[in-house]
Each structure stands twice: as C-alpha cells, then as structure tokens.
Amino acid sequence: MLEVLEGRLGPGANQWRIGGESWFAPLHQAAWLGAPFAVVERLVALGGWRSLRTADGERPIDIARRRGHAHLQDALAVRAPGEDERRRFAAWDGHLAELIAARTRALGPVEFRPVATEVIAVDRLDELWFGYPGMYGGFSMSIHLGRLHVESWCRVAGGSGQAHIITEGGCVLVEEGFV
Numbered sequence: 001m002l003e004v005l006e007g008r009l010g011p012g013a014n015q016w017r018i019g020g021e022s023w024f025a026p027l028h029q030a031a032w033l034g035a036p037f038a039v040v041e042r043l044v045a046l047g048g049w050r051s052l053r054t055a056d057g058e059r060p061i062d063i064a065r066r067r068g069h070a071h072l073q074d075a076l077a078v079r080a081p082g083e084d085e086r087r088r089f090a091a092w093d094g095h096l097a098e099l100i101a102a103r104t105r106a107l108g109p110v111e112f113r114p115v116a117t118e119v120i121a122v123d124r125l126d127e128l129w130f131g132y133p134g135m136y137g138g139f140s141m142s143i144h145l146g147r148l149h150v151e152s153w154c155r156v157a158g159g160s161g162q163a164h165i166i167t168e169g170g171c172v173l174v175e176e177g178f179v
Helices: 002-006 026-033 037-045 060-066 070-076 083-107 118-122
Strands: 128-131 137-144 147-154 161-167 170-178
Touching (some): 026 037, 026 070, 037 070, 060 070, 083 118, 083 137, 083 147, 083 161, 083 170, 118 137
Antiparallel strands (some): 128 137, 137 147, 147 161
16 A cells, blocks of 8 residues: 555545545554554655544544554544534535535536545645546635635636635635636
C-alpha cells in the first residue's frame, strides 16, 4: 500500500473503497490491524487525516483504542473538537452538502461521500480539495476568520467557478465566473 501511495499511482492516503460501507481509508485499516508504528507514521506523512471519520463516526485513534493497539496512540493522536466546534462543523457540513447538491444537480445521482469540515480544522490543513465524480473539477475548502470558504469549478466549462462563504447561519455566493 505504501508503495502505491508513495508512487502517487493510487487513490490517495484518504480514499475509501468506492462502494464500501465502512468508509475505511488506509489509516483506519492500519488502526484496525494494529500496523507497525512506522507504517502509521508514514501514512500520516503521506497526508493521511487523523480526524477522518468512518461511516460509524470513528477516527483512526478510536479504532486503535477499541482494538487494544496502544502502540499507535501517539501516531494517531488528534484533538477532539469541543461542543461549540462540533455544532459549527455540523452546520457547515449541512450547508456544504446543500451547496454540493446544488452545484452538481445536472450531473445526476452519483455515489459520493463529501469530506467532513471537521478534517480541515482538526488536522490543521491550509486547504482541502476534493474532486466530484463526473464534474471534471471539484471543491476547494479553507477556513478564514472562522468561516468556511469554498470554491468550486468544472475545468471543462469556462466561467464555471463559484466562491461561497459558509457560516453556521448559511451559505452565501461571493464570487462567480472564474476558471
């Protein structure tokens, strides 16, 4: 797995099995199996998100603890969001889901799992991009001044770019026509 991820030939350190119901990514699988500490460290170095949750809401550290893999605690350590943050992330996730649905309505139904906004905040990412099946583009997220900034575009449709600001209270279009 590491050779595939290091060679960038594969799906990426945070990709879950398409069609899978568990939403396990490589870091979840390593936590489940009790992989060697060095393997988990390498997955994190390759961009594995420690805060990415499974379909059951578990982070890799939660899985390692439940399975008794104490040797992975330091490699998988991630702060737990507080109550106010959880409320904000839930609101952002809802508004982001509505935005994605609106931006992709013409594409028809696809099997897609959006990335929870908790990941960008808890894993301290400057930016998080994820593609959308059939869109030939996707969504880029960042956090500025306590607000989620989302840009989306289709690379084969000129002028398709849109920028939105998401707060707990809603989602507002702030720019369009780029890309």
